[in-house]
Amino acid sequence: MADRLTVGVAARLSRYLQVLTQARKMGKMRISSQEIAEYTNINATQIRRDLSAFGKFGKRGVGYNIDSLLGEIRKILRTQGQHNIALVGAGRLGQAIASSPIFAEHGINIAAVFDTDPEKVGRPIGHVAVSEYAQLNESVHDKNIIVGVLAVPAAAAQKAADDLVGCGVKIIFNYSEALLETPADVTVHTSNPAVELLYALYFHLT
Amino acid sequence: MADRLTVGVAARLSRYLQVLTQARKMGKMRISSQEIAEYTNINATQIRRDLSAFGKFGKRGVGYNIDSLLGEIRKILRTQGQHNIALVGAGRLGQAIASSPIFAEHGINIAAVFDTDPEKVGRPIGHVAVSEYAQLNESVHDKNIIVGVLAVPAAAAQKAADDLVGCGVKIIFNYSEALLETPADVTVHTSNPAVELLYALYFHLT
DNA sequence: TAGATTGTTAATCGATTAACAATC
DNA sequence: TAGATTGTTAATCGATTAACAATC
DSSP, X not given: OOSOOOHHHHHHHHHXXXXXXXXXXXXXXXXXXXXXXXXXXXXXXXHHHHHHTTOOOEETTTEEEHHHHHHHXXXXXXXXXXXXXXXXXXXXXXXXXXXXXXXXXXXXXXXXXXXXXXXXXXXXXXXXXXEEGGGHHHHHHHTTOOEEEEOSOHHHHHHHHHHHHHTTOOEEEEOSSOOOOOOTTSEEEEOOHHHHHHHHHHHHHO | OOSOOOHHHHHHHHHHHHHHXXXXXXXXXXXXXXXXXXXXXXXXXXXXXXXXXXOOOEETTTEEEHHHHHHHHHHHHTOOSOEEEEEEOOSHHHHHHHHOTTTGGGTEEEEEEEESOTTTTTOEETTEEEXXXXXXXXXXXXXXXXXXXXXXXXXXXXXXXXXXXXXXXXXXEEOSSOOOOOOTTSEEEEOXXXXXXXXXXXXXXX
């Protein structure tokens, strides 16, 4: 249990967390592995296996209690605290990200938003105001930020990534198409709807 | 070769496609499996294995020619044509999606955008104008659309999904947090930045 | 009790990795 | 030739699945 989870297990547990959070919002109290399977496209046996590796969280013939399972998975993933993240880019995508409840639901707080456009500085976005880009370093340190989200045009992405890395950020979520060069100890997640679409199309067409 | 790809292989090939597309935009002509590995976090041996299953596309000591490899992967994934997709929701997220080059780069054309807000109807978005929501059925049929992208609030997502399914759409990309109920022959991809962030944090914190 | 669903086993398959000869 | 990188093998590990007893 003190062992680190494998990448696969951690990814799947995170998805269960998301399904449980939404199911709870829909007023459900209990959920079966079969229902989680329908929402995640992960095999129901796999789900039960993943969970039973950490304890007996379910009740045979009944399913899993959503609230208690949420607590257990959060414990396993150690995501019970609040995490501060920085958003770079206050354009349409940045605004959409900042106003989405999806991060707040999981204890992720958009603690600061930056933009190089002086026009945008000071405007409200999410529950903060857009800060000057020059404030990046100070904010990242003051607010103990380790995650940066890039919602900037592809042409500006590498410089923004370099600046974030320079401030000590270790995890970057890249919403631009650009390929980013970063030191080995920095994790880059590039979000790419087109990639998923291409492969969904493959299975549709064949 | 006439066999269907496994889900894993199709997903990885799609990611290679994205990296190659971007590398070409950056002016590169050749790329090694090691370089692709750095951008995708997929093991270099795995990449060479995936590619060599379909032919000898590389040159030893040199790497892969980006243009020719792009062509080969497109052939394998059968994504050489144009595909029309419908976007539902012309808010900030919808506008961000419509104005991103990421779909067009892969031959995916946002052929129609819908919104229930009469204020938004007629406004330009991407390279089209926002259509009345009532036009959904007609457009989907006329334009041979099989993919729908949902950029609507969570509360409106299920209805929009039902309407898309009713028009014959078989692939739905859901950018809301909502869990969607759909018939078994419809594929739903729910995009969730928070899920990826949670599991990235796990590995950072442990 | 009857029905449902978990927890677990066992068997199979695909992914991952190191290593290295082939060859550009 | 020397250096680099592919293509391929072999070994290991994790994911997937069916099946079913346990039990709520």
